[in-house]
Amino acid sequence: MHLKHSDRPHGPPEVTVTFVLEDPEGLTGSTDPTRTLKGGTGESLLELAMEHGINIEHACGGVCACSTCHVYIDEGADSLSEATEAEEDRVEEAPGLQRNSRLSCQCVIEGKGPIRLRVPAWNRNAVKEVPH
Numbered sequence: 001m002h003l004k005h006s007d008r009p010h011g012p013p014e015v016t017v018t019f020v021l022e023d024p025e026g027l028t029g030s031t032d033p034t035r036t037l038k039g040g041t042g043e044s045l046l047e048l049a050m051e052h053g054i055n056i057e058h059a060c061g062g063v064c065a066c067s068t069c070h071v072y073i074d075e076g077a078d079s080l081s082e083a084t085e086a087e088e089d090r091v092e093e094a095p096g097l098q099r100n101s102r103l104s105c106q107c108v109i110e111g112k113g114p115i116r117l118r119v120p121a122w123n124r125n126a127v128k129e130v131p132h
């Protein structure tokens with residue numbers, strides 16, 4: 001499904017967001033396990049990732065109706081929008097649930113960062129297999 005882009009205005013890309021990819025090849029086609037990007041306030045982590053070729057699974061198109069965009073926020077959680085009750089209910093269905101689990105489509109950059117998150121290796125396998 002295509003990512004539904006938010007109509008929120010995005011601030012200038014000045015918030016440092018580091019993505020740590022447990023399966024970089026599956027997500028980006030490259031072996032580099034770390035990507036440091038600049039995001040803007042109002043932008044979701046899923047939007048930022050997809051804009052830079054990090055293909056986090058997002059079966060519902062980013063509308064909080066699945067749990068395939070599950071990530072772990074290792075740093076900078078207070079620079080992100082708080083989880084809504086709908087997100088909390090949804091993320092509980094995700095495999096590998098941890099205290100720092102979030103749905104990347106629901107994490108909107110609000111603060112100055114820096115933000116560091118981990119994309120689990122099984123993320124891409126939740127719905128589809130990447131062709132070999």
Ligand code: FES
Nearest residue numbers: 060062064069105
């Ligand atoms: S893409 Fe479905 S909940 Fe985030």
